Amino acid sequence: MAKETRTFAVIGLGAFGGAVAAELARFGNQVIGVDLDEKRVTQMASTLASSVILDTTDEAALREAGVDQYDVALIAIGRDIQASILTTMNLKMLGVETIWVKASNKTHHRILSKLGVDRVILPEQEMGRHIAQMLNNPVVQDYVSLGNGFSVVNIGIPERLQGKDVAALGIGSTYDLRLLGLMRGTEYRPCxxxxxxxxxxxxLIMLGKRPELRRFGDAL
Structure with a gap:
């Protein structure tokens, strides 16, 4: 019988890991939170299905806590690179299906990549690029990179285009972009x-390559 939801183990309940764990739980997923810090575990106890104080560098302790039974693990250990690497290796040996790891720096990133994790995250760099994208072009209110040069962006309509129709934007003719729809307040409208x-x-919810999206945004 197929599982209705995926199960998640979040290891490291600092600002980043705690926020991810809480959001995953809010979406209705079963989440276990793990940390060595009793205070952090206690703070998450009412939010998560389970939260435990655990030394994740101990493979036996991870197995005893049942972490090997979870579909996805996020390792969000802060500055202790050695603990992050040992935890990653333990989860690999336990057979956890999908492993994402927060890296502290580029060296840590390279080591994790060699260990074959599914994704290495550098939150500060990723958020920095995200903010720079929006600062660079004020009409871009949000964006998601899809890889291979493609992004989906959220572009605000300026006052001067009030009353114009979508055809006036030149999407698909002047600009090699695809309009996925638009949001008017909280209402989605297909276009x-x-x-x-x-x-x-x-x-506007737009799909395209970054240079073309930038050209379109600059024209607005």
Missing amino acids: DNSDQVLEFGDK
Whole structure:
């Protein structure tokens, strides 16, 4: 019988790990939080299905806590690179299906990549790129990188385009982009019809390569 939800183990309940664990739980997933710090574990006890004080460099302790039974593990251990690496190796040996790890620096990143984890995260760098993208072009209110040069961006409609229709934007003709739809407040509206009239404050959901998205944003 297929599982209705995936199960997650979040190891390291600092600011980053704690936020991820809480959000995963809010989405209805079963989440276990693990940390050596009793205070952090206690703080998450009412939010998560389970939270335990555990030395994750001890493979036997991980197995005893049942961490090997979880589908996905996020290792969000802070500055203790040795503990992060040993924990990663333990989870690999325990057969955890998917492992994501927060890296502290580029050297840590390289080591984790050699260990064959599914994804290495550098939160500060990723958030820095995210913020730079929005600062560089104020009409870009949010974006997600899809890899291979493609991104989905959220672009605000300026006041001067109030009352114009979607066709006036030149999407697909002047610009090699795809319009996935728009958000008007909290309402999603498809844009299959190019006669859709724009309102100031609408947010276009655009798919395309970054240089073309930048060119479109600059023109707005």
